[in-house]
């Protein structure tokens with residue numbers, strides 16, 4: 001699939017809460033071919049500060065538009081949040097290899113998405129694609145586990161519900177839902193044969209993904225994990241963004257960001 | 267107005283003086299979606315070694331003020347896999363391919379590598395990377411020692427007639443002396459600069475931001491140092507210079523040419539704007555026309571001091 005470098009117009013930029021923002025671009029070329037799990041690489045200004053592009057997942061696609069969901073955490077994301085509707089940004093995308101979706105006609109509650117913090121970003125697009133045009137009967141819905149530090153930092157729960165997903169929440173401080181890690185919640189669920197997942201798609205901080213990999217490898221169900229690594233080029237040229245796999249180092253920006261849990265070496 | 271952009275580096279004729287640097291352009295295939303590769307003056311491959319190298323653990327790169335650090339550790343598939351899997355694509359582009367090579371066990375490995383490449387027609391020139399800061403466990407680089415530089419270039423010179431370029435390190439007291447050794451030993455050109463040794467620390471974790479600690483600094487932050495080094499080398503040797511280090515636009519490319527570089531090479535800027543090399547080619551042409559200069563070669567080293 002061909003990626004392109006484009007000047008994209010911001011068609012919407014909305015603060016969701018605190019330091020979390022939605023931004024939308026008109027990008028027919030990207031919207032047409034984007035797959036869940038893929039990302040775009042954004043240059044936030046023409047200066048040397050910040051120097052490099054920043055990778056952000058594709059959060060959703062509607063017709064000719066693509067949407068991102070990001071947290072302001074530093075220089076580049078701060079500048080990004082100051083951009084307004086109508087302004088243009090230099091963007092490369094879609095990049096990376098996304099989630100493998102499988103070919104089942106119906107979705108089911110045994111397909112589980114597991115998100116930690118900002119990890120909801122690519123999983124929203126995935127949930128849209130998984131449910132799109134497929135039957136989602138009441139007793140047969142996808143399950144989404146969302147983890148956050150506190151209730152305040154919980155993201156996208158209502159959006160997943162709107163898609164008809166079963167949402168289960170875990171917070172580190174117990175301020176909402178299960179008191180503990182989202183991976184403890186996953187562990188509990190998968191201890192029961194009836195709620196053993198058939199496939200897992202996960203995105204979040206590294207320790208969380210490692211715990212998901214451990215559980216899935218123990219219980220023997222496949223898990224696709226979306227990883228993050230610092231990226232310089234985003235297009236596979238610098239070899240900067242590697243993770244260790246059974247077959248040696250692989251580039252998160254090219255062979256990833258989605259990897260099969262069985263292939264990773266932690 | 268007719269303008270000439272073509273330049274000569276040893277036996278190599280480049281249609282324009284803009285090339286892309288080793289390690290910042292992959293094996294060119296990574297850029298095919300974004301630019302017309304056939305327009306480049308030349309392509310320098312990621313450094314290749316005799317045996318495959320796995321490279322260093324992550325994190326391998328981090329951003330710094332107007333620059334970046336990297337310690338990839340020369341990850342590459344080794345010469346044979348390169349020839350089988352990467353060269354066929356490069357061959358078809360119609361652009362001179364400059365093979366960057368390095369060795370841990372110099373000079374034997376260097377000689378074996380060069381002998382292997384010497385018989386491949388698609389290889390237009392060989393760049394000896396004796397200046398990679400991210401490969402040797404030993405503290406010093408060949409490019410930090412005038413005698414070691416002389417010795418390796420001389421040995422390699424004996425076994426190939428291809429254009430030989432020696433890539434120099436800025437982590438030295440006098441880069442001009444090293445350039446002199448390379449010239450004396452028969453190098454057709456020198457390219458400079460490789461990255462400057464640097465370090466960056468994460469104060470929260472109190473750990474270096476790059477897994478192995480010390481890494482190589484590149485990008486606009488190093489440009490004034492690189493331009494100065496090109497100027498010093500230009501004043502010392504007669505062989506052509508390929509200048510690089512922080513070029514991000516036409517103006518910065520021109521600085522290198524004015525300081526004495528016959529060709530320029532784009533590195534880190536490829537990550538920021540994959541089209542930058544082609545934009546610089548057009549920019550150079552425009553500069554020549556605007557300043558009524560018929561030939562880019564007239565500009566080389568023409569800074570007035």
Ligand SMILES: Cc1cc2nc3c(=O)[nH]c(=O)nc-3n(C[C@H](O)[C@H](O)[C@H](O)COP(=O)(O)OP(=O)(O)OC[C@H]3O[C@@H](n4cnc5c(N)ncnc54)[C@H](O)[C@@H]3O)c2cc1C
Pocket residue numbers: 039050054055056057058068069070071072073074075076077078118121122227228229230231257
């Ligand atoms: C494939 C991929 C998809 C991503 N998708 C999203 C997304 O959808 N939404 C979102 O908000 N963020 C996402 N990120 C993370 C995002 O790229 C970083 O938050 C961003 O680059 C920070 O830039 P900054 O200049 O604002 O922060 P900086 O000033 O560069 O850094 C601030 C802090 O963030 C950390 N950081 C910076 N870059 C990364 C990175 N690539 N990975 C991990 N930590 C980093 C730094 O170490 C530092 O602690 C994604 C990262 C990758 C690799």
Ligand SMILES: Cc1cc2nc3c(=O)[nH]c(=O)nc-3n(C[C@H](O)[C@H](O)[C@H](O)COP(=O)(O)O)c2cc1C
Pocket residue numbers: 238240287288289290312313336338340366395398433459460461483484485486488510511512513531532533534535
């Ligand atoms: C990620 C990265 C990898 C590099 N790998 C190599 C390499 O394999 N061989 C080499 O000779 N130089 C390598 N370099 C150095 C560049 O070729 C160049 O000399 C240096 O980055 C300075 O130019 P710049 O500031 O334009 O990037 C690398 C640089 C970067 C940023």
Ligand code: FES
Pocket residue numbers: 230231232233234235236237238239240241242251252253254
């Ligand atoms: S970011 Fe350069 S190879 Fe992945």
